Amino acid sequence: MEATIEVRGLRKRYGQTVAVDGLSFMVRPGQVTGFVGPNGAGKSTTMRMIMGLDRPEEGTALIGGRPYRSLRTPLCEVGAMLDSAAVHPSRGARHHLLWVAHANGLPARRVDEVIDIVGLSGAAGRSAGGFSLGMRQRLGIAVALLGDPPVLILDEPVNGLDPEGIAWMRGLLRSLAAEGRAVLVSSHLMSELEDSADHLVVVGRGRLVADTSVRELLAAASGDRVLVRTASRSEAMTVLAGAGAVVAATDREALTIVGMTAERIVALLGEGGVPFSGVAEHSASLEEAYMELTRDAVDFRGTAGSSGE
Numbered sequence: 001m002e003a004t005i006e007v008r009g010l011r012k013r014y015g016q017t018v019a020v021d022g023l024s025f026m027v028r029p030g031q032v033t034g035f036v037g038p039n040g041a042g043k044s045t046t047m048r049m050i051m052g053l054d055r056p057e058e059g060t061a062l063i064g065g066r067p068y069r070s071l072r073t074p075l076c077e078v079g080a081m082l083d084s085a086a087v088h089p090s091r092g093a094r095h096h097l098l099w100v101a102h103a104n105g106l107p108a109r110r111v112d113e114v115i116d117i118v119g120l121s122g123a124a125g126r127s128a129g130g131f132s133l134g135m136r137q138r139l140g141i142a143v144a145l146l147g148d149p150p151v152l153i154l155d156e157p158v159n160g161l162d163p164e165g166i167a168w169m170r171g172l173l174r175s176l177a178a179e180g181r182a183v184l185v186s187s188h189l190m191s192e193l194e195d196s197a198d199h200l201v202v203v204g205r206g207r208l209v210a211d212t213s214v215r216e217l218l219a220a221a222s223g224d225r226v227l228v229r230t231a232s233r234s235e236a237m238t239v240l241a242g243a244g245a246v247v248a249a250t251d252r253e254a255l256t257i258v259g260m261t262a263e264r265i266v267a268l269l270g271e272g273g274v275p276f277s278g279v280a281e282h283s284a285s286l287e288e289a290y291m292e293l294t295r296d297a298v299d300f301r302g303t304a305g306s307s308g309e
């Protein structure tokens with residue numbers, strides 16, 4: 001089976017709310033694809049439709065070219081963690097995995113393999129009801145990995161993890177992609193996907209905002225802005241604007257230059273005898289690039305100082 005997810009023109013409404021509004025994107029093998037958007041953007045609804053748990057009004061979602069409902073051995077073709085709390089609280093972790101394996105015709109030895117992969121060996125006998133959020137996330141991933149599927153769909157797997165858990169999850173996502181799997185991971189925080197995603201599908205209000213590689217997004221957001229620190233602001237402006245740059249005053253001792261490389265700026269200031277104390281290319285963080293993209297797509301924005309959640 002080809003390790004892909006293909007979403008074409010998906011649309012879903014709940015009453016008056018359009019949760020997903022004509023969404024199309026492709027998740028490719030060997031990559032971690034981050035599925036990012038503000039709260040309520042339609043990520044979970046899309047994932048549920050891909051997994052056949054919700055019926056779209058329009059459009060299709062295909063896993064390896066086929067709808068979920070027509071997969072013959074679903075757990076071996078796609079692994080999903082959509083709700084990490086969906087485990088019977090009195091059941092032990094290993095017991096739960098054995099039960100899922102048995103119900104899907106998978107060998108019991110795979111249970112110990114996945115327990116090992118997710119680092120739950122020391123807690124496999126304990127009942128899941130007493131698990132921390134991080135342990136429940138690990139158990140959810142173990143279920144998703146049971147059938148050794150080429151496609152993985154994980155809804156907010158990093159949510160609520162401590163820094164050690166986040167680092168572990170990043171490593172796991174990267175290694176799953178390195179094995180050639182297609183990995184779709186949602187998050188409402190871009191920072192959670194920094195260092196782990198190769199590709200980004202950004203959504204807002206149920207619509208596609210961007211479908212881009214992380215590298216391209218960063219390059220586009222950085223633009224070609226260069227910051228120049230100089231006490232001789234007006235001379236610098238004259239020299240640089242005269243050579244064709246777009247120059248804006250940033251503060252009393254700084255200029256922002258667009259349309260000229262840092263090397264050329266240094267050369268021109270040198271030739272013109274204009275003193276300067278620093279020239280720096282602006283490089284955007286993934287978070288900045290994301291904020292820029294989703295500026296108009298946030299449903300609930302707090303007032304000054306709040307995060308808008």
Ligand SMILES: Nc1ncnc2c1ncn2[C@@H]1O[C@H](COP(=O)(O)OP(=O)(O)OP(=O)(O)O)[C@@H](O)[C@H]1O
Binds near residue numbers: 037041
């Ligand atoms: N079962 C449901 N009944 C009614 N409305 C729903 C239902 N599920 C989702 N919605 C609405 O659809 C929209 C999209 O929700 P969804 O959970 O898919 O977004 P999300 O991007 O996953 O958000 P979050 O990051 O908060 O999990 C929201 O406005 C939500 O309130």
